[in-house]
Amino acid sequence: MIGFENVRKQYPGGTLAVEDFSLEVASHESVVLVGSSGSGKTTLMRMVNRMVEATSGRVHIDGDDVASLDPVRLRRSIGYVMQASGLLPHRTVLDNITTVPVLRGTSRREARVRAGELMETVGLDAALGRRYPSQLSGGQQQRVGVARGLAADPNILLMDEPFGAVDPIVRGELQQELLRLQRELRKTIVFVTHDIDEAFLVGDRVVILRPGGIIAQVGTPQEILAEPADDFVASFVGADRGARTLHLERVDGRDIVVDADGRAAGVLGEREDALPSGEAPS
Numbered sequence: 001m002i003g004f005e006n007v008r009k010q011y012p013g014g015t016l017a018v019e020d021f022s023l024e025v026a027s028h029e030s031v032v033l034v035g036s037s038g039s040g041k042t043t044l045m046r047m048v049n050r051m052v053e054a055t056s057g058r059v060h061i062d063g064d065d066v067a068s069l070d071p072v073r074l075r076r077s078i079g080y081v082m083q084a085s086g087l088l089p090h091r092t093v094l095d096n097i098t099t100v101p102v103l104r105g106t107s108r109r110e111a112r113v114r115a116g117e118l119m120e121t122v123g124l125d126a127a128l129g130r131r132y133p134s135q136l137s138g139g140q141q142q143r144v145g146v147a148r149g150l151a152a153d154p155n156i157l158l159m160d161e162p163f164g165a166v167d168p169i170v171r172g173e174l175q176q177e178l179l180r181l182q183r184e185l186r187k188t189i190v191f192v193t194h195d196i197d198e199a200f201l202v203g204d205r206v207v208i209l210r211p212g213g214i215i216a217q218v219g220t221p222q223e224i225l226a227e228p229a230d231d232f233v234a235s236f237v238g239a240d241r242g243a244r245t246l247h248l249e250r251v252d253g254r255d256i257v258v259d260a261d262g263r264a265a266g267v268l269g270e271r272e273d274a275l276p277s278g279e280a281p282s
């Protein structure tokens, strides 16, 4: 579990990126932070692995205050996937994926075997392992980024606009791939995006932020769509891509997201977490 307790971040120079933020992210849950540019999403995410230090308040992981943990070990124990993949350009794909496990003491040989398996998991041909990042498509690079984030088998995965740099079709594929992976791996995920559709698709819960990291609403996609907390949320949910206003319709026991033209934009409520406890997903 990740806990943010009255977290505040003021950068040197004075910008108050996050005023006072509290939230608990349950183990195996995926929470999406969504908000306009500068609302403090990346700052909040980076406080989990101490790439950013809170000015006050605390962030804890399974009860341990991150401020009391060694930052380098902490960072290596948490998967981090960023926009435009963040791969090291002068290292092969395989070396990019194996860097953190090797730094953590896994033998190079074992790390390579595992990297090959991970490439398969994220839908990449293992032969691509010998290439350099620039020899891959944008979508392939993002998949490598996800494989690298998973390489040390972290419990927590931080994903900062991980699919922001690819075209909409590839983006859709990567989103579906992530949903499939998450059904299998059940990581605790904090995911940052500008895109409300992406937030509703990949989040068990979605946090809509105002500037200053102020929570406008937090809830499941169904809750937010059914009852936006205020005009800000309603316009954020509805203003995405023109005049579309999303709403929910229940068809055959499933929640269908419908846009203003009556087109189905997606299906909600099919996640394994929605199953009664103890029931295995099909």
Ligand SMILES: Nc1ncnc2c1ncn2[C@@H]1O[C@H](COP(=O)(O)OP(=O)(O)OP(=O)(O)O)[C@@H](O)[C@H]1O
Pocket: 011, 012, 013, 015, 016, 017, 035, 036, 037, 038, 039, 040, 041, 042, 043, 044, 194
């Ligand atoms: N290292 C830094 N030094 C000073 N100010 C910073 C720093 N990093 C971020 N900020 C400021 O803090 C605020 C929040 O930034 P942050 O990157 O967390 O927002 P964001 O919601 O992730 O934005 P975006 O969607 O554009 O990535 C912004 O005003 C930004 O300019």
